[in-house]
Amino acid sequence: MERLAARSRPAPSRSGDPTEGADATDGRSQVRIRDVTKSFKGHVAVDRLSLDLEPGTFFCLLGPSGCGKSTLLRLLAGFETPDSGGILIDGSDVTGLPPHRRPVNMMFQSYALFPHMSVARNVAYGLQGLGLGRAEMAERVATLLRLVRLEGFSERRPDRLSGGQRQRVALARALARQPRVLLLDEPLGALDRGLREETQEELRALQRRLATTFVVVTHDPAEAMTLADGIGVMEGGRLVQIGTAADLYERPASRFVAGLLGDVNLIDGRLGPRIADGEVVVEVGFGPIRATGSGGPLAPGDPAVVAVRPERIVLLADEGEGAAGTVAEATFLGDRIRRQVRMRDGALLRVSSPIATDPRFGIGADVRVGIPPDAAVVLAP
Secondary structure, three states: OOEEOOOOOOEEOOOOOOOOEEOHHHOOOOEEEEEEEEEEOOEEEEEEEEEEEOOOOEEEEEOOOOOOHHHHHHHHHOOOOOOEEEEEEOOEEOOOOOHHHOOEEEEOOOOOOOOOOOHHHHHHHOOOOOOOOHHHHHHHHHHHHHHOOOOOOOOOOHHHOOHHHHHHHHHHHHHOOOOOEEEEEOOOOOOOHHHHHHHHHHHHHHHHHHOOEEEEEEOOHHHHHHHOOEEEEEEOOEEEEEEOHHHHHHOOOOHHHHHHOOOOEEEEEEEEEEOOOOEEEEEEOOEEEEEEOOOOOOOOOOEEEEEEOHHHOEEEEOOOOOEEEEEEEEEEOOOEEEEEEEEOOOOEEEEEEEOOOOOOOOOOOEEEEEOOHHHEEEEOO
């Protein structure tokens, strides 16, 4: 699989203040997964999966329920053992090691806080077994609470905290042992939308400050695109595409990835001739579309799909260039208007335009649809 290089950031120290850093380019927090397979009662949850992560990466595993992303996280944590393949962290093979002997920690979706313990005691629980004295333990807990902006909450119990505050307590406890790799399973799934967006910003800022490698599981594409340096899309136990948010959004490798990463028009057609600068022509029901790439080993005449994001389609006056259509629906969305344009062959294209779009493009208006070649990507059907 391709290698994902993270931006260079300082790595956390192994003692003292966990916010103090060292050189992140020394490779100590590198994660390497090699041809890992894991099955449960004959069902293959992770299928010959390989992945490399550079130090300090914020990486998201994205996919629908049952695709294997949580199983992969548990394999990294040591809660599951692969049937085959290997896992290396910091250059050492940890495939057969139990969780407590790996330089990782895991934060669960439920947060798993102890309801009878104060915030400080919950965080201190993560420091047990390190042989710290009482004063050093208290200082470390105070440092962690400052890190997650919970100063003054040390004596509260979890039932007196908001959802976002409980999430930060769980995060502080997971960071207590200064793991080289932090694993987070749907960490924001229990929060409402507004709080989730606020906490995304906090989590991203914290990861940048610590330069710890974060691996996050999510089924929310917007969350993955907001948080991650890199995203790995999983389907059927395999990583089907790895890249930045922009890579995956603008250049999906399949219909599955295109649909997962946001609203997209998928237009069936047949591959036509190749033209200059890596462009091809795809013949669809309402006319030819110039597009980039070939989506795989496709030859002229083969069935193909053109993927176009609604915001990349341009509406033109009826006398202009482009394919002819009629506006069938228009929905006001604040800063944008979403339209459905019925093409001459009956196909419906979704078009998202700024609110200042030509007022002539109301329901029933005859329009022309323009699709820039760099906005159209050819995929195998």
